[in-house]
Amino acid sequence: MAAHRCSCWSWLLILFSLSVFVVADIHETTPVNDHHGGVDHNAQTAEQTADQPAVEERRWEATEVKEAATVDAAADIQGTSAPETVVPSSVPQPKDDFQEELVIRPLHSGDIYASFQFRTLWDTDFMRENKVSHYRLFPKSLGQVISKFSVRELHISFTQGYWRTMQWGQPFIPSPPGAELWVWFQDSVTDVDATWKELTNVLSGIFCASLNFIDSTNTVQPSASFKPLGIGNVTDHSFLRYATLPREIVCTENLTPWKKLLPCGSKAGLAVLLKSEKLFHSSFHSQAVHIRSVCQDWQCKTTSWELRQTLNSVFDLHNSGQTKREWSLFKMFSRTLTEACPLASSSKLYIDITDNPQGEQFELSPATSLLSQAVVLGDRRTFSVYDLTQETTFGSVRSLNLLIRWKSNEGEMLRPLLHAERYVAGYGLQTGEIHTLMYNNHPYRSFPVLLLDSVPWYLRLYIHTLSVTSKGKDNKPSYIHYEPSKDRVKPHLLEMLIQLPPNSVTEVTVQFERALLKWTEYPPDPNHGFYVGSSVISSLVPSTVAMHTNSTRERPLFSSFFPCKEESSYFVRIYTEPLLVNLPTPDFSMPYNVICLTCTVVAVGYGSLYNLLTRSFQIEEPNPGLAKRIANVIRRMRGVPPL
Amino acid sequence: MKILTLLGLFSACFLANSINIENSAGQFFSSGHTNNWAVLVCTSRFWFNYRHVANTLSVYRSVKRLGIPDSHIVLMLADDMACNHRNPKPATVFSHKNMELNVYGDDVEVDYRGYEVTVENFLRVLTGRLPPSTPRSKRLLSDDRSNILIYLTGHGGNGFLKFQDSEEISNVELADAFEQMWQKRRYNELLFIIDTCQGASMYERFYSPNIMALASSQVGEDSLSHQPDLAIGVHLMDRYTFYMLEFLEDIHPASKTNMNDLFKVCPKSQCVSTPGHRTDLFLRDPGSVLITDFFGSVRKVELTMDAINLTDPIKQMEEKEKRSS
Numbered sequence: 001m002a003a004h005r006c007s008c009w010s011w012l013l014i015l016f017s018l019s020v021f022v023v024a025d026i027h028e029t030t031p032v033n034d035h036h037g038g039v040d041h042n043a044q045t046a047e048q049t050a051d052q053p054a055v056e057e058r059r060w061e062a063t064e065v066k067e068a069a070t071v072d073a074a075a076d077i078q079g080t081s082a083p084e085t086v087v088p089s090s091v092p093q094p095k096d097d098f099q100e101e102l103v104i105r106p107l108h109s110g111d112i113y114a115s116f117q118f119r120t121l122w123d124t125d126f127m128r129e130n131k132v133s134h135y136r137l138f139p140k141s142l143g144q145v146i147s148k149f150s151v152r153e154l155h156i157s158f159t160q161g162y163w164r165t166m167q168w169g170q171p172f173i174p175s176p177p178g179a180e181l182w183v184w185f186q187d188s189v190t191d192v193d194a195t196w197k198e199l200t201n202v203l204s205g206i207f208c209a210s211l212n213f214i215d216s217t218n219t220v221q222p223s224a225s226f227k228p229l230g231i232g233n234v235t236d237h238s239f240l241r242y243a244t245l246p247r248e249i250v251c252t253e254n255l256t257p258w259k260k261l262l263p264c265g266s267k268a269g270l271a272v273l274l275k276s277e278k279l280f281h282s283s284f285h286s287q288a289v290h291i292r293s294v295c296q297d298w299q300c301k302t303t304s305w306e307l308r309q310t311l312n313s314v315f316d317l318h319n320s321g322q323t324k325r326e327w328s329l330f331k332m333f334s335r336t337l338t339e340a341c342p343l344a345s346s347s348k349l350y351i352d353i354t355d356n357p358q359g360e361q362f363e364l365s366p367a368t369s370l371l372s373q374a375v376v377l378g379d380r381r382t383f384s385v386y387d388l389t390q391e392t393t394f395g396s397v398r399s400l401n402l403l404i405r406w407k408s409n410e411g412e413m414l415r416p417l418l419h420a421e422r423y424v425a426g427y428g429l430q431t432g433e434i435h436t437l438m439y440n441n442h443p444y445r446s447f448p449v450l451l452l453d454s455v456p457w458y459l460r461l462y463i464h465t466l467s468v469t470s471k472g473k474d475n476k477p478s479y480i481h482y483e484p485s486k487d488r489v490k491p492h493l494l495e496m497l498i499q500l501p502p503n504s505v506t507e508v509t510v511q512f513e514r515a516l517l518k519w520t521e522y523p524p525d526p527n528h529g530f531y532v533g534s535s536v537i538s539s540l541v542p543s544t545v546a547m548h549t550n551s552t553r554e555r556p557l558f559s560s561f562f563p564c565k566e567e568s569s570y571f572v573r574i575y576t577e578p579l580l581v582n583l584p585t586p587d588f589s590m591p592y593n594v595i596c597l598t599c600t601v602v603a604v605g606y607g608s609l610y611n612l613l614t615r616s617f618q619i620e621e622p623n624p625g626l627a628k629r630i631a632n633v634i635r636r637m638r639g640v641p642p643l
Numbered sequence: 644m645k646i647l648t649l650l651g652l653f654s655a656c657f658l659a660n661s662i663n664i665e666n667s668a669g670q671f672f673s674s675g676h677t678n679n680w681a682v683l684v685c686t687s688r689f690w691f692n693y694r695h696v697a698n699t700l701s702v703y704r705s706v707k708r709l710g711i712p713d714s715h716i717v718l719m720l721a722d723d724m725a726c727n728h729r730n731p732k733p734a735t736v737f738s739h740k741n742m743e744l745n746v747y748g749d750d751v752e753v754d755y756r757g758y759e760v761t762v763e764n765f766l767r768v769l770t771g772r773l774p775p776s777t778p779r780s781k782r783l784l785s786d787d788r789s790n791i792l793i794y795l796t797g798h799g800g801n802g803f804l805k806f807q808d809s810e811e812i813s814n815v816e817l818a819d820a821f822e823q824m825w826q827k828r829r830y831n832e833l834l835f836i837i838d839t840c841q842g843a844s845m846y847e848r849f850y851s852p853n854i855m856a857l858a859s860s861q862v863g864e865d866s867l868s869h870q871p872d873l874a875i876g877v878h879l880m881d882r883y884t885f886y887m888l889e890f891l892e893d894i895h896p897a898s899k900t901n902m903n904d905l906f907k908v909c910p911k912s913q914c915v916s917t918p919g920h921r922t923d924l925f926l927r928d929p930g931s932v933l934i935t936d937f938f939g940s941v942r943k944v945e946l947t948m949d950a951i952n953l954t955d956p957i958k959q960m961e962e963k964e965k966r967s968s
Contacts, residue, residue, distance in 0.1 A: 160726065198776045205778020208752050210759050251726035252734050253753040276749060280726050280734040523758055524688055524807040588809070 096122040096137045098263050098344045100270045103383070103558050105352040106362065106404060107168050108413040110317035111283065112327045115172050116270060116310065117557040118262055123296070123304040127186065137343060138307060139261040141206055146291060146305070149199045150186040152239070153228050156203065157288035160250040160280065161314075162577055165419045168284075170377050172558045173310045175286045176534035176575035179209060179248035184228050185239040196241045208253040211245070217457065218533070219243040220493045223481045225452045225538050229563060230292030231303060244454070246531035246578040250285060252276040258287050261309060262341075269341025269388070270349075273333040274311065284314040290561075298550065308561070325406040336401040340388035349386040350556065351402070355411050357382070362406045366395060376559040378543030378570045379414065383556075417442050417541050418449070418500075422534075422576035429514060429584045432459075436508040436535055436576060440500035442542060447569070448478070448499045449539040451508065455492040455532055457485040458515040458583060465511040468496070471504045487515070514583050522585065532579040540569040676790040676831045679940040680783060681706045681716045684765060686797030686806045688722040693736070693877040694868050696724045698796040698838055698884040700746040701738050705891040706792065709939035717768055717783055719755035721797075721807050731875060738880050738888060740872040754781050762812045769793075770823045787828035792836070792937045796884065799839030801862055802847075818848040825851040832925070834937040838883050840865040843919040855902065855925045855932070859883030859909070860916035867915050882914045896939050902929040 098120050105113040122138045126147040135143055145151065157175040181200065189195050196219065204211035223237050255276050259266040266274055279285055290308040315332050317325065329336050340347035350372065356362055370385040386393050386400065394400050419439040426432035438449060455461055463482060468475045479497035483490075500506050546567045548555070562571040624632070624643075632642040683706070685699035703718055725736050725747045736747040755764060767773050768783050785791055797804055803811040824830055835856040837845050842858030849856065859866040859881065868878035869885045880888070886909040894900055906920050906929070922929050935941050 201774075201776040202778055205754075205780045208754065208756075208780070210755075210757055213758070247757075249723045249726055249757065251723055252747060252749065253751050253756070256750055256752060276734040277732075281732075524809040 096120060096124075098137045098341070099346045099557060100341060100344050101346070101348045101350065101557050102270050102273075103172065103350045103352065103556075104402070104404075105169075106327070106355075107314070108411065109167050110325050111168070111314050112317075112332065112404075113168060113171075113312070113314050114332060115312045115558060116274070117172075117561075118271070118309040119557050120263065120307045121294070121304050122307075123302070126305065127188075137263045138305070142261065142289070142291065142307065145199070145202060145206070149195050149202075150189045151183060151199070151291065152186050152232060152234075152293070153184040153230055154181075154291040155183070155229075155288070156181045156207070157286060158207070158209065158248065158250040158254050159284075159286040161282070161284035161286075163284055163286075163575070165416050165574065167413075168314060169413060170416050170572065171312055172376070173286070173288060173312060173561060174573045174575060175288060175312075176244060176246070176536070177578055178244060178246035178531075178533070179211060179250075180242075180244045181211065181214065182226050182240070182242040184232075184234065185241075187236075187239065189239065192239060192241065200243075207257055209248060211248075213245060214243040216490055217488065218245070218454075218491060220454045220483070220491060222452055222493070222495060224479065224495055224497070225450050225536055228292070229290070229561075230294055230306070231300065232293065242454070244533040246533050250287070251280065255279070255287065258289070258309065258311075261289070263343045264341035268339055269344060269347055270337070271341070273329065273335050273337070275334055278315075278332065278334050279311075279313055281319065282313050283316045283319065284312065286310075286312045308557070310561075325409075326404065328403040329401050336399040337388060338394065338399045344389070347388040348556070349388060349400075349402070350383040350558070351386075351404070352381055353384050354379075354381045361408055361411055362404050365403045365405075366400070368393075372556070374556050374559045375545055375547055377572075378417075378541060378545065378547070380545045415441050418537070418539055418572055418574060420535070420537050420574050420576045422579065424579050424581055429582060431511060431513050432581065433509055433511050434461075434532075434579065438498070438500060438506045438508075438537060440502060440504055440506070442502050444502050445542045446499055446501045447539060447541055448497055449537050451494075451496045451498060452536040452538070453492070453494040455485070455494070455512070456530070457487050457489070457491055458517060458530065459492075459512045459532065459581065460485070460515060461492050461494075462511045462513070463494075466494075466508070467510075468498060468506065468508050470501050470506040475499070475501075475506060514581065516584055519586060519588075522588075526583070526585045529580040529582050532581060534575040534578050537574045537576070539572050539574075540566075541572045542568060543570045675788065676936065677788040677942070677945075678785070679711050679715060679790050679792070679937070680785045681711055681792040681794070682719075682768065682783060683716065683792075683794045684719040684760065684796070686721050686760060686795065686804060688807045690722075690724070690727055690729045691877055692722070692797075693724050693875070694880050695796045696720055696722065697736050697738050697746060697880050699794065700736050700751075701880070701884060701888040702794045702836075702891075703751070704746045704748065705888065705894075706938055709891075709894065709935060710896050711938075711940040713752045714780065715940070716752075717755070717781065718751075718753050719760045719765065719768075720753050721757070721760040723756065729876075737872065737875065738885070740870050740879060742872070742874070752780070758807075760807060762806050762810050762816075765806075765812070766816065766820050769820045769829075771827065771829060783829075785829050788831050789829070790832045790834070790937055791830045792834050794836045794838075795845075796838040796881070799837070799841060799845065801841050801844045804837070804839055804845060814845045814848045817845060818850060821849060821854060822851045825853075832927075832932075832936070836887075838866060838881050842866065843921075846921050849921070849924060852924055853926055854921075855929065856921040857905065858919045859914065861919050864916040883909050883916075883918060886913055891934075891938065894934050894938065896935060896941060898933075898935065900934045902932045902934065905934060 098118070100116070100118045103115045103117075105115070107113055120137050124132055124138075126132060126143065127150065132143060132147065146154070157180050159175045159177050159180075162177050163171055163174065181203070183196070183199065185192055185195060193216070197215065200211045200214040203209075220242050221237055221240055222242050226240060226242055228234055255274065259271060259274060262271050264271060266272060288310045290306075290310070292306055293303045294306045296302045296304050315327075320331065322331070337349070351364060353364065364384060368384050368386055370387065372383045372385045374381055374383065386402070388394075388400070417440065419441065420437065422434065422436045424432050425435055434455070436451065436453070438451070440446065463484075468477055475498060477496040477498045479495075481493070481495040483493040485492040494510075496508070498506060498508075547564045547570050549564050549567060564570060628643055635642050681703075683699050683703050685695045687695040699718070699720060703716065706716060707713070724730060725734050732742065734747065735742070735745045738744050738746045755768075768781070771783060773782055783791075795804060797806070799805060802814045805811050821833065824833075830853070832853045833855070835846060835849075835854060837857070838859040839845070841860060841862050841864065843861045846856035846858060860883075867882050869880045869882045871878045887905075890905065890908045906918075909918050911917050925932075
């Protein structure tokens with residue numbers, strides 16, 4: 001039938017082309033004869049092109065209705081944004097804004113610290129009855145997570161490596177090794193634990209991480225740490241959940257979905273520098289997503305949702321195979337910058353030149369005249385600024401490859417005021433001791449710190465052995481909150497508010513006993529050890545310069561992450577190292593060995609005994625010769641007894 | 644007269660073409676599947692099993708290149724080799740020595756990783772019995788018109804495959820899981836490839852229809868690895884998957900290579916073990932099954948000549964929306 005239809009169509013086409021020939025023949029003959037194959041093709045294309053302008057016209061009409069400005073058309077060509085619909089609707093379109101920045105801070109050890117921040121501000125209400133359905137710069141996957149799980153604040157970070165405070169100073173955004181997730185839920189949530197479990201599963205799908213391992217055995221409800229970083233005067237800590245997975249690996253599969261959340265993806269702007277082969281070949285790599293509500297003006301009459309995606313990386317001088325101390329964007333990221341993200345309202349690159357006022361330590365090229373000062377981490381720092389939204393930044397080669405060349409190696413790093421360490425002491429596989437050391441390096445000021453410890457249930461802490469000493473003397477904490485663990489249900493939670501005396505070391509020690517797990521609870525590689533999450537130390541540290549308390553002022557992103565309530569101190573959060581402890585591990589090949597051994601013993605022992613008891617000996621005649629055998633056969637046949 | 648002869652010639656070749664179109668149209672609709680899924684599993688942990696991760700990632704790479712999107716691939720890697728601290732080149736997994744081909748790439752999405760790769764999770768993915776809060780990327784949302792490619796690699800033995808050095812899946816369990824999938828109509832056709840020692844024992848017990856199976860070695864034989872890289876210090880790939888990757892690199896979404904060519908991949912001279920295959924449960928002739936039926940995502944389109952009227956139900960929805968907003 002199909003073939004029949006095909007041949008019908010072919011006949012019709014032949015008739016049509018015949019009519020075309022007749023018409024063409026009137027006009028000219030020779031060209032038609034030469035290209036007999038191509039003529040019909042022309043006829044066919046003539047037919048098609050007759051259709052096409054009509055189709056194209058239709059398409060153009062549709063796009064005229066859809067798209068308003070040529071800017072959108074240009075953006076479409078770059079493939080970076082969804083087309084804007086300027087269709088008049090009853091709901092006014094909420095305003096959203098995207099900023100990106102990169103701060104590069106040379107460190108005294110020769111390494112270099114790069115901190116990316118991408119911030120999207122959106123003036124919308126996720127909690128209202130009608131679901132938000134029109135997303136522009138804000139990623140839809142995160143918007144749906146916020147509205148479905150009634151999230152007030154969400155902070156998730158993935159880190160590879162440990163931040164060395166004494167060599168590198170304080171980071172802009174601190175994070176512990178592994179994965180960390182803490183969430184404040186809205187007051188309208190009735191069952192926080194069930195919502196928390198669903199939220200971790202959904203996030204594990206979004207970020208390709210095994211966050212589904214977060215359950216009640218590693219989740220805690222801190223009672224004083226982790227106050228909301230956005231607006232909201234909340235005192236009920238039952239809506240807060242904190243969990244950390246120290247064993248979580250960060251690799252390209254976590255970076256890929258993180259990059260896809262950005263409005264420009266990794267195609268334009270600062271995100272083109274995020275190449276996984278260079279980022280993971282570093283001493284420290286941390287990527288995070290922070291969602292919170294912020295005030296839009298000084299009186300805080302209107303609020304908007306802020307999404308910050310941060311990525312911190314420390315590149316090692318010797319690891320990257322360099323001999324002299326020289327860094328460039330190409331050496332760090334194997335890419336250079338060519339343009340800013342077209343959707344960004346501001347796109348800046350800051351280089352910290354505070355230690356280099358007259359250019360005697362290092363030389364920056366291409367030179368820039370833009371300077372900016374910012375008060376960050378209790379210090380006033382000076383930065384050279386490159387504005388990527390200006391064409392002149394890229395020069396005649398249309399690409400920016402920043403080069404920092406060192407001339408001298410002098411200079412001392414500002415010692416961080418607060419620093420912490422943690423380790424396990426003791427011997428054997430039964431008991432041990434956790435020591436946490438906190439250093440206050442301020443010469444004359446003392447300040448309080450809030451220490452949060454979350455220890456898994458299989459390390460049974462003996463809280464009666466808890467001791468806090470500073471300078472050899474007992475230092476009684478002014479606030480202790482302790483929640484004991486329950487085997488296989490929840491971990492220990494210990495929170496203490498300790499006053500650190502000036503210029504001192506405070507040591508917190510607690511003894512523990514290791515539990516014996518059931519044999520199904522061991523991971524496939526139990527001899528690696530078991531991780532204990534980092535301790536969190538939060539504190540308001542005295543600052544040397546006055547901090548800005550107005551959070552709505554126009555400030556660079558790196559200085560406006562932590563809110564500031566007073567001018568004389570700034571907020572700092574420090575994470576200690578995670579601990580790796582060995583639990584008594586059975587030999588998993590033992591069941592097989594036992595079965596083999598038992599079976600062998602039983603077989604040999606029982607078999608021998610049985611043989612001894614039941615074996616009887618009989619005399620057997622030797623085999624007679626052939627003649628005698630034949631004679632015996634004949635005799636048997638005759639009925640006579642054999643020989 | 645000249646025109647008439649030209650017309651005659653033209654009509655002849657047009658008819659010939661139309662017969663050819665008829666053939667390819669027929670072939671277009673012969674396989675009966677409308678979407679493609681892939682479940683790629685590496686079951687080995689520890690750095691010295693680098694080659695199993697490289698095996699799985701090379702199949703992932705081929706499958707993605709031929710068109711199956713990440714949302715239709717469930718990738719399970721039992722350990723992280725790319726960002727392992729023993730990897731001299733972080734964020735890379737190489738398949739050829741001298742670091743020629745990075746199969747890890749820049750755009751990879753691993754759905755199950757590390758301790759999540761267990762026998763229970765693998766069987767739950769296959770049968771679809773997952774907890775309700777499992778995200779979509781971790782589910783195998785196939786239907787009765789899906790062609791599924793299942794690739795397993797790791798350490799195995801006669802009748803079992805070892806998961807992460809701590810548990811095993813037996814060939815009976817696997818056959819039963821496939822039978823559950825058949826009864827729940829979760830696949831149209833299934834291609835099962837396994838690259839382990841004594842891999843043929845894993846497909847001996849299958850009894851559900853429409854399954855084609857390939858293995859890298861027969862019962863009693865070991866599958867061998869291909870070549871070590873002295874800079875990385877481990878063997879990079881297994882032989883069977885190495886030659887299969889070379890074969891797949893020549894396939895593009897429009898190629899017409901069929902399964903008989905895949906059966907010939909890695910003969911005994913190259914593989915040292917004897918690859919085996921099983922097609923008795925498969926309804927179609929393997930010579931008519933295209934490689935892209937399983938490895939690629941060539942979409943089939945069903946044409947309908949009937950007009951569909953969209954009238955009242957849409958109006959009611961709009962009114963409801965207007966009232967609620």
